[in-house]
Amino acid sequence: MNVLWLQSAGCGGCTMSLLCAEGPNVFDLLDGAGVDFLWHPALSEATGGEVLPLLSAVESGEIALDVLAIEGSILTGPKGTGKFHMLSGTGRSMLDWVRSLAPKARHVMAVGTCATYGGITSAGGNPASAVGVQYDGHHPGGVLAPEFRSQSGLPVINVAGCPTHPDWVTETLLLLAADDLPAAALDELGRPRFYADHLVHHACPKNEYYEYKASAEELSQLGCMMEHLGCVGTQAVGDCNIRGWNGEGSCTRAGYPCINCTAPEFEEPNHPFTDTPKFAGIPVGLPTDMPKAWFMALASLSKAATPKRIGQNAVSDRIKVPPQKTVRKS
Amino acid sequence: MSDRNLLVGPFNRVEGDLEIRLEVADGQVAAAYVNSPLFRGFEPMLLGKAPQDALTITPRICGICSISQSAAAAQALAAAAGATPTPQGALVAALLHGVENMCDHLTHFNLFFMPDFARPAYQGRDWHDHAISRFTAMQGSGLRQATEARAQLLHIVGLLGGKWPHTLAIQPGGVTRAPTARDRIRISSTLAAFRRYLEDVLFGAPVEDFIALTTGEAARNWSTGDAGTFMQIADDLGLASSGPGPGRYLSFGAYPMEDGRSFGPGLWEADSWRAVNTDEIGEDLSHAWMLGKTAHPRDGQTEPDEDMSDPGYSWCKAPRLAGQTIETGAFARQVVDGHAMALDLARHGSSVFARVAGRLLEIARTQVLLEKWARDITPEARFLEQVAVPQEGVGEGLLEAARGSLGHWLRIEGGKIAGYQIIAPTTWNFSPRDAGGVPGPLEAALVGAPVAEDEDTPLSVQHIVRSFDPCMVCTVH
Numbered sequence: 001m002n003v004l005w006l007q008s009a010g011c012g013g014c015t016m017s018l019l020c021a022e023g024p025n026v027f028d029l030l031d032g033a034g035v036d037f038l039w040h041p042a043l044s045e046a047t048g049g050e051v052l053p054l055l056s057a058v059e060s061g062e063i064a065l066d067v068l069a070i071e072g073s074i075l076t077g078p079k080g081t082g083k084f085h086m087l088s089g090t091g092r093s094m095l096d097w098v099r100s101l102a103p104k105a106r107h108v109m110a111v112g113t114c115a116t117y118g119g120i121t122s123a124g125g126n127p128a129s130a131v132g133v134q135y136d137g138h139h140p141g142g143v144l145a146p147e148f149r150s151q152s153g154l155p156v157i158n159v160a161g162c163p164t165h166p167d168w169v170t171e172t173l174l175l176l177a178a179d180d181l182p183a184a185a186l187d188e189l190g191r192p193r194f195y196a197d198h199l200v201h202h203a204c205p206k207n208e209y210y211e212y213k214a215s216a217e218e219l220s221q222l223g224c225m226m227e228h229l230g231c232v233g234t235q236a237v238g239d240c241n242i243r244g245w246n247g248e249g250s251c252t253r254a255g256y257p258c259i260n261c262t263a264p265e266f267e268e269p270n271h272p273f274t275d276t277p278k279f280a281g282i283p284v285g286l287p288t289d290m291p292k293a294w295f296m297a298l299a300s301l302s303k304a305a306t307p308k309r310i311g312q313n314a315v316s317d318r319i320k321v322p323p324q325k326t327v328r329k330s
Numbered sequence: 331m332s333d334r335n336l337l338v339g340p341f342n343r344v345e346g347d348l349e350i351r352l353e354v355a356d357g358q359v360a361a362a363y364v365n366s367p368l369f370r371g372f373e374p375m376l377l378g379k380a381p382q383d384a385l386t387i388t389p390r391i392c393g394i395c396s397i398s399q400s401a402a403a404a405q406a407l408a409a410a411a412g413a414t415p416t417p418q419g420a421l422v423a424a425l426l427h428g429v430e431n432m433c434d435h436l437t438h439f440n441l442f443f444m445p446d447f448a449r450p451a452y453q454g455r456d457w458h459d460h461a462i463s464r465f466t467a468m469q470g471s472g473l474r475q476a477t478e479a480r481a482q483l484l485h486i487v488g489l490l491g492g493k494w495p496h497t498l499a500i501q502p503g504g505v506t507r508a509p510t511a512r513d514r515i516r517i518s519s520t521l522a523a524f525r526r527y528l529e530d531v532l533f534g535a536p537v538e539d540f541i542a543l544t545t546g547e548a549a550r551n552w553s554t555g556d557a558g559t560f561m562q563i564a565d566d567l568g569l570a571s572s573g574p575g576p577g578r579y580l581s582f583g584a585y586p587m588e589d590g591r592s593f594g595p596g597l598w599e600a601d602s603w604r605a606v607n608t609d610e611i612g613e614d615l616s617h618a619w620m621l622g623k624t625a626h627p628r629d630g631q632t633e634p635d636e637d638m639s640d641p642g643y644s645w646c647k648a649p650r651l652a653g654q655t656i657e658t659g660a661f662a663r664q665v666v667d668g669h670a671m672a673l674d675l676a677r678h679g680s681s682v683f684a685r686v687a688g689r690l691l692e693i694a695r696t697q698v699l700l701e702k703w704a705r706d707i708t709p710e711a712r713f714l715e716q717v718a719v720p721q722e723g724v725g726e727g728l729l730e731a732a733r734g735s736l737g738h739w740l741r742i743e744g745g746k747i748a749g750y751q752i753i754a755p756t757t758w759n760f761s762p763r764d765a766g767g768v769p770g771p772l773e774a775a776l777v778g779a780p781v782a783e784d785e786d787t788p789l790s791v792q793h794i795v796r797s798f799d800p801c802m803v804c805t806v807h
Contacts, residue, residue, distance in 0.1 A: 009370055011803050012345050013393020013495040019437070020481045020494070027474055037468065041342045045445050045467035048338045048787030075370070078636035084645075086367040088349030089339025120390040124379065127371030127634075163393060163496055220506045220714040246481075246488025254492025254499050255506035259386065261496075267387075272380035274498075317508040317713065 010072025068105035077129030158190035162261035200233035214314035223314025231257030234287035346802025396495030398731035408502035410725030419504020434732035440476035504714035573794035575680030579662035584730035627751035658734025661688025754804035
């Protein structure tokens, strides 16, 4: 299965993250599954004049393209021209290239939240008029229309994340190579369900604090960050705390909140990222699938029942009070 | 040979988008024009936001120098608040940042720079078969080893910073996770494994032996490991006389801690050191597609010229220090810090060889620093103090990314960001011409590069461009 990878308006971090794949390394992993890059802007030997004929051959259909992978948002500015990002050496905007190449590909894969929904590049006033490949934030329809389907019949496969976990990208490619990623394997926003059916909350080491609403008041404290520090791990999709990042890491494990980077418009939460907006002292935004009345009732009950150990550790930067051990007398 | 113009792009194995226009005469480059063809607009994006949001947004400028951007933002915020991080917080921030810089150097050497020597154009050279086996793009055994070593070294960022890139762990007052004694042991173990990679594979000898080199000659004679392969190639191809720099080396100083910076700041020119006065910085917009006048970044603005009118030819501004171009990067940093080998190389002038040798030297020196910092972690200490961001204030954050000097200039008014300007390393190195018509450092370095009659993407140009390890996504941001 061949892959043409284009870097559009993003930071390149999804490729950098991809190189963190382990057991085996990304090159051995993709080789082993018969996945090879026709061209990758950070990794291939071919540059400049060597690349242009390749792009032409894909565009003309002379080379059959299995996967068009796009990293980064697509810039439509200024004034709809796309000239804020010209694909260098070609005299054409990336906007133009993506429109032209996408219909030729068996699959189109958007890598990272910029490519999927616009992402951080569309933050603030969206100065470069960035959109995703098939979404503009929450709205279906980006560079490609909502009804676009690639040759395989799938919509754009949205491997969202800022950055993407290396395994999200490699496993999507491996599933495509194995012809094992049907439409039903994607969620309503086009994300592969193998990671999007999980919540960041799952396996978060702060779960016991969450259960008692024992909250961290400041960054670096061990308590749950939902009440005060903007954490939306109970609503954000991703298996971050199940797989771990770069070994055993995750945002919440490192003491800062989940900011829902796998979701459309995470870049504009309408409040500072590390603050929780509240209404009458109650956090706005409930855990996924949780009825409000129940959340309120459970929260007040569990807060009242918080063991001293959990309450004290929640506002400490390390475990101050260990769990009481039962010692069996022999 | 007839004069001709070449448009080189897409220029890959650099981070981000790069296009170079070359005027060729008499078999060599007569003039070069460097275009950064991507504008996203992070600076305008930040205006009106809560100041601490810069910690989430600015790392996402760049997926390869993400921690550098985050640390610069944290420093600018701390400066605006008149605060400093806790000593142990600064130590862990240095550890996180040092790992990123190390990984970037490794990625550059193995994945971006060396694969060009495996090209068929070098068939018949003594070293070519070895270069093919070690450095063929995406295939070479050297690339695979380096990629694995890098992924494992980044476990330190996973542990302390949650993930790489785009961690939010570095804050104005320190870091968000207090490491334990167990973490310290894991970090030291990861570093021990990485040292084994460096000594078995990259240097083929103890890193201390490379650090002990005092002359360019001694570096050229280094014969072991992948570093030795590079020295052999550089000698054969004359890379020491390829891609000269302006002879002015800038460093803001790397890894700020309680007792100073591990690699010191300064400007090195004509064999002498002077302190850097950032008031002397001006960003010239004459050849950028940007509206406005030359300004210091504390007063600067970023308003793109949507008509992309002449004589602009890049989205990149042209920063100058006291009106002059400077070179920044690992080699410059080692020169400014006064390492004997780097100083000796600087006496002969910057070059493709010097830049890559400087990067190898910094890999060796950074390993020793990382090991020391890991030992110095004191788990019982404070790692984060809360810093109250003021309603009004200005702050400057200066540090060294892998590719050189990075500055953030922040202005807060009414509790919101009222000004945010960034000058990244490659903004300096790959800047376009200024109002005086003076080319940027890369543009000048390319003049004289040989171009064969059948080349449309000259190899000499590729070596020179990649020797700077450009990060184009940072350049314009």
